[in-house]
Amino acid sequence: MNYTIYIVEDDISISRLMKEHIEKYGLAATVVTNFESIIEEFQLLTPHLVLLDVNLPKFDGFYWCRRIREISKVPILFISARESGLDQVRALENGADDYITKPFSYEVVMAKINSHIRRVFGDYAPSLNERVIELEGLRLYPERLELECQGKTAILTKKEAILLESLIQTYPKVVNRNYLLEQMWDHSDFVEENTLNVNITRVRKKLQDLNIENGIETIRGLGYKLNKSW
Structure with missing residues (x-):
């Protein structure tokens, strides 16, 4: 299965390098094109995981994390230069699954992406017969x-x-x-x-x-x- 990663990052150089690394590991990656229509893009793309920055134009990442959580349970990983414990707590309380601080190792980011995908969609995913x-x-x-x-x-x-x-x-x-x-x-x-x-x-x-x-x-x-x- 070809998993798709949605990159919501306003630093063009970081988003470009992240996309290259993700695709090098055999995953598909799409970078946000309109910071005012993130939910609309998300719904059209239906990604398997979201990489989300905190500092974004118009609304911050915490806002978009809450909006995504209203419609989806896909893994959301924050990637941010903001290192305070309060920001990390806010991210998790708003529905994020992980928080990675900049500067970061692309190998570590890829390891976390693959880990969350395995947990939700792969070998560690809940059985399809599980009662809900x-x-x-x-x-x-x-x-x-x-x-x-x-x-x-x-x-x-x-x-x-x-x-x-x-x-x-x-x-x-x-x-x-x-x-x-x-x-x-x-x-x-x-x-x-x-x-x-x-x-x-x-x-x-x-x-x-x-x-x-x-x-x-x-x-x-x-x-x-x-x-x-x-």
Whole structure:
């Protein structure tokens, strides 16, 4: 498969050299042509990975990273002369997968590009048969024990994943407490009520980590329901 890399860099010499190195390693590379239409170019190109600078004309790389994350999960690697830890944190919080500071070794950049491509599309990519349970942008991967929303990911325990799967699949209906106990434990008669409460609290915290406040609503006397607040 011929993978395509989209280079969003306003330094012509760097983008040209980067394109040459990428193509030398057997990948396709396209350099941005219009810094005001990056999303439109991205959608036409449908690249497998994006190399993104921070300092760009009109809008910075953080802005474009967020925009790309709204429509795609392709790997995004920042390449920037800005070395501060705050910039690196901002890049990751806006959905980036990696951050490389200038000056850099082209060999290191290529190694990172190939590593991310293998992870997403190659030998290390998730199985095509992997289950994905989704509700309007909220994605649960039960086998991976991961929850994703708006470019952020939370790691779950097995019990938390079972609980969330029940809530998502039942939405917008209320899930009975006894049903949740039966799904999460084989013998619900021997499980303390507080054990379920603890797991509900933990899942609420995981949802908050994804900027989903009040994600689970308690329906007194019945059970719980997912509150779609994202």
